Amino acid sequence: MADQQESAVAQAERSGPKPWRRVACEIDLPLPTAVWVLTAHVLTILVPLVLVMAVASNIEYLNTVLDQPELLYVAAGLFVVASVCESAQNTLDRWYLTGTPPSLLDLLFNSMIVLALAFQVLAAVGDLAWVWPVALIGALLYPVAYLMGWPTPPVQAVLGLSAAVLLYFAFEEPVVFITLVTVFFTLFFLDVLLRTGQQVMHGFTTLVNAFSVAAVAAAIYWAAEGDGGWSWGFVIGITVALVALAFGLRPRLLKLPPTPRRKPAPGDWVSA
Numbered sequence: 327m328a329d330q331q332e333s334a335v336a337q338a339e340r341s342g343p344k345p346w347r348r349v350a351c352e353i354d355l356p357l358p359t360a361v362w363v364l365t366a367h368v369l370t371i372l373v374p375l376v377l378v379m380a381v382a383s384n385i386e387y388l389n390t391v392l393d394q395p396e397l398l399y400v401a402a403g404l405f406v407v408a409s410v411c412e413s414a415q416n417t418l419d420r421w422y423l424t425g426t427p428p429s430l431l432d433l434l435f436n437s438m439i440v441l442a443l444a445f446q447v448l449a450a451v452g453d454l455a456w457v458w459p460v461a462l463i464g465a466l467l468y469p470v471a472y473l474m475g476w477p478t479p480p481v482q483a484v485l486g487l488s489a490a491v492l493l494y495f496a497f498e499e500p501v502v503f504i505t506l507v508t509v510f511f512t513l514f515f516l517d518v519l520l521r522t523g524q525q526v527m528h529g530f531t532t533l534v535n536a537f538s539v540a541a542v543a544a545a546i547y548w549a550a551e552g553d554g555g556w557s558w559g560f561v562i563g564i565t566v567a568l569v570a571l572a573f574g575l576r577p578r579l580l581k582l583p584p585t586p587r588r589k590p591a592p593g594d595w596v597s598a
Contacts, residue, residue: 354422354587359525364419366529371409375538384550391496391549394452396543401445405539408438412532414506421518422587423528436482440468443485446542450492451486457566461485482509499545500561507565508538514572523584 353360381398383386388395415431416423426432444465451457468481486506493502511534519527548555556564 330433343557352417352420354420355525355585356588358401358527359585360421360588361491362526362529363532366533367413367416367492370532370536371406371413373539374405374409376542377402377539377546380420380546387550388546390448393454394449397445397449397452401442401449401541404438404442404445407534408435411435413419420527422525422585425520427549428472433469436478437465437469440482440485441465443482443489446489447492450496451488493542493545497549497557499546499549501541501548501556501560502545503561504541505538505566508534508541508572510569511572514576517580518576520581521580522582524579524582525585526582527579561585 355363356499365550378399381395385395388398392398405409411431415429415435417463418429418431444461448457464481464485468478470476471478471481486509490505491503494500512531513528515531515534518524519531544555
């Protein structure tokens with residue numbers, strides 16, 4: 327009997343803790359914050375599929391207003407790859423962000439986003455031969471600037487604005503300019519996150535990116551149906567209201583306490 331008990335104990339020690347404990351010990355966030363942040367990342371990975379469905383279900387219409395609408399599939403795929411790279415970087419950081427130091431995964435994340443914007447441009451005016459080298463060279467400037475320590479926002483701004491303007495002329499749906507508004511809120515929430523250490527802001531920083539892709543999908547659906555979507559007045563009004571709300575809340579948000587790091591619980595697996 328004693329031998330059987332010793333054998334059971336030895337087997338339990340060899341098998342180690344349950345897989346969920348191994349996963350949990352890689353996340354230095356309290357449970358509610360971890361659920362929120364992980365949910366935001368999952369949604370951001372999945373939202374490009376909405377763009378894929380929008381293109382697939384309206385391909386005949388898109389062929390009449392875009393030169394190469396199938397390139398929107400490529401853009402959607404790049405958005406997914408970018409989100410996966412971001413999640414991988416967060417895993418290395420144990421999901422507790424304290425800054426954005428240069429790293430390979432961060433380079434890939436941002437480069438994929440910029441390349442996706444370039445393919446949105448090509449989807450709109452890809453029949454013009456000169457646009458291909460200009461768009462792709464513009465996208466390649468991002469990793470070069472990143473690695474050399476040069477300013478990268480101008481590259482993102484030029485391609486982002488170009489994509490929004492060209493898609494607007496194609497669809498005549500002002501909602502596409504929400505893609506530019508999301509850039510502001512990404513930087514806004516990231517700034518609060520870095521200043522306070524409040525990791526709830528991490529979820530907001532991630533999730534607003536999903537609205538950028540959703541805005542393009544919405545523009546496709548509304549334009550194809552011909553019913554009209556958000557008017558200029560509504561887009562401008564909601565943008566002004568949200569930006570004003572953000573600046574109004576900023577003093578309070580900057581007073582948020584830092585999120586305490588999750589302490590390993592008894593029985594948690596800790597790698598050597």
